[in-house]
Amino acid sequence: MFTIGTLSKRTGVNIETIRYYERTGLIDAPPRTASKRRLFDDNAVRRLSFIRHARELGFDVPTVRALLALQSSPEASCGDVTRLASAQLHAVETRIARLQVLEVELNRIIRHCAGGKMADCRIIEALTAHELGDRHLSRKSLSTFTPHAKSGPKRPGRA
Amino acid sequence: MFTIGTLSKRTGVNIETIRYYERTGLIDAPPRTASKRRLFDDNAVRRLSFIRHARELGFDVPTVRALLALQSSPEASCGDVTRLASAQLHAVETRIARLQVLEVELNRIIRHCAGGKMADCRIIEALTAHELGDRHLSRKSLSTFTPHAKSGPKRPGRA
DNA sequence: GCTACATCCTGTACCGACTACAGAATCAAG
DNA sequence: CTTGATTCTGTAGTCGGTACAGGATGTAGC
Numbered sequence: 276m277f278t279i280g281t282l283s284k285r286t287g288v289n290i291e292t293i294r295y296y297e298r299t300g301l302i303d304a305p306p307r308t309a310s311k312r313r314l315f316d317d318n319a320v321r322r323l324s325f326i327r328h329a330r331e332l333g334f335d336v337p338t339v340r341a342l343l344a345l346q347s348s349p350e351a352s353c354g355d356v357t358r359l360a361s362a363q364l365h366a367v368e369t370r371i372a373r374l375q376v377l378e379v380e381l382n383r384i385i386r387h388c389a390g391g392k393m394a395d396c397r398i399i400e401a402l403t404a405h406e407l408g409d410r411h412l413s414r415k416s417l418s419t420f421t422p423h424a425k426s427g428p429k430r431p432g433r434a
Numbered sequence: 435m436f437t438i439g440t441l442s443k444r445t446g447v448n449i450e451t452i453r454y455y456e457r458t459g460l461i462d463a464p465p466r467t468a469s470k471r472r473l474f475d476d477n478a479v480r481r482l483s484f485i486r487h488a489r490e491l492g493f494d495v496p497t498v499r500a501l502l503a504l505q506s507s508p509e510a511s512c513g514d515v516t517r518l519a520s521a522q523l524h525a526v527e528t529r530i531a532r533l534q535v536l537e538v539e540l541n542r543i544i545r546h547c548a549g550g551k552m553a554d555c556r557i558i559e560a561l562t563a564h565e566l567g568d569r570h571l572s573r574k575s576l577s578t579f580t581p582h583a584k585s586g587p588k589r590p591g592r593a
Numbered sequence: 594g595c596t597a598c599a600t601c602c603t604g605t606a607c608c609g610a611c612t613a614c615a616g617a618a619t620c621a622a623g
Numbered sequence: 624c625t626t627g628a629t630t631c632t633g634t635a636g637t638c639g640g641t642a643c644a645g646g647a648t649g650t651a652g653c
Contacts, residue, residue, distance in 0.1 A: 280600065290601085291641060299639090310648055312601060332536050336639070357544055364540040371533045374526050377491050381523040385516055439629065449630085450612060458610090469619055471630060495610070 276314040286323045293323065301326060301340065334363055435473040445482045452482065460485060460499065493522055 283290045296302045297313075302322060305313045322343070329339045338359055345355050442449045455461045456472075461481060464472045481502070488498045497518055504514055 278601070289641080292639085294602090295640060308648095310601085311603095312648080330639090332540060333533075360540055360544050364537065364544065367533050367537050367540060371530055371537065374492075374530045374533070378523065378526050378530065381491060381519055381526060385519050385523065437630070448612075451610085453631090454611060467619095469630085470632090471619080489610095 276316055279313050279315070282315045282319060282323065285320050286327055288323055288327050296323070296326065299336075301336065301343070332363065333367055334359070338363070435475055438472050438474065441474045441478060441482065444479050445486055447482055447486050455482075455485065458495075460495065460502070491522060492526055493518070497522070 279290050279293055282288075283293060286293075288296075293302070297304055302319065305315050305319060307313055325343070325346075326339055329342060330336075334342065342356065342359060345359075438449050438452055441447075442452060447455075452461070456463055461478065464474050464478060466472055484502070484505075485498055488501055489495075493501065501515065501518060504518075
């Protein structure tokens with residue numbers, strides 16, 4: 276048995292995130308020491324690794340929850356899992372396709388303008404006018420890669 | 435001159451989002467009628483279309499802001515714009531590459547299990563054990579396609 | 594025992610980029 | 624004049640965490 280810091284190191288999941296998962300019922304509340312410290316075992320490592328990996332595969336939390344439920348219900352069919360994975364695969368493929376459209380367009384934009392002044396630049400125009408295949412565009416899908424992960428503490432908000 | 439609903443229809447941007455953009459300074463506060471209704475013109479349509487398109491290309495809002503600033507500063511070089519677009523292209527390419535890894539793995543998982551019972555299913559195991567190239571994994575990148583866009587009003591939260 | 598210092602606890606607020614809703618005012622058509 | 628659509632402001636909720644305050648423990652060295 277080990278405390279949350281060890282679990283965090285073993286799984287690569289943030290301590291705060293582990294507590295968050297507990298709060299939201301993704302993992303069970305573990306036993307505690309007399310001084311209220313959480314105690315985890317190897318089972319917790321496995322479950323948390325599973326969650327992490329599923330999240331990495333792009334499953335959203337409700338789906339992860341469903342997978343976990345299937346995992347612990349012996350009469351569930353493997354087909355159920357396959358179904359979830361297929362849905363996920365479909366979503367991933369859609370995302371890839373859309374990103375490739377963006378890739379092409381960004382390339383076009385970049386090539387279009389080498390280094391002149393704004394007056395000669397078609398980019399703004401291109402961005403304003405051009406039409407993307409965007410009928411079902413989800414806001415969620417638009418997030419940029421923002422690697423603010425472990426790049427140190429930043430607190431610009433409340434200073 | 436037209437009101438916000440018309441602007442919304444012409445640009446495909448949600449009314450609430452337009453007001454949000456105004457609040458956060460992405461667009462200027464427009465003139466109003468005597469009864470405080472916002473009045474927009476074709477310029478607003480262009481600017482908002484630009485914003486929308488840039489967002490669709492995956493630019494985050496601060497970057498969109500930068501693009502807009504460049505747009506209205508005549509001495510800015512086209513190269514600045516190109517730089518932003520290149521950064522965005524790089525991010526998009528990274529995302530594609532990562533999603534393709536997921537695609538492969540999901541496919542593998544799906545093929546691995548046709549329709550037996552959980553007992554015979556390797557998926558959970560695969561998800562628990564397998565290691566992804568995830569050293570710099572950003573939480574932001576994990577969001578699933580959640581097409582809850584215009585699929586009607588839903589209010590499960592406070593009912 | 595005492596002092597550091599690391600780790601852990603709870604609780605709350607914050608992030609981005611919106612979205613949703615309440616409750617009131619105003620508008621346009623019949 | 625009434626009805627229904629549109630708009631207004633303001634606030635709170637969403638998702639999936641992250642960050643921090645302020646306190647309580649644990650552990651090591653002296």
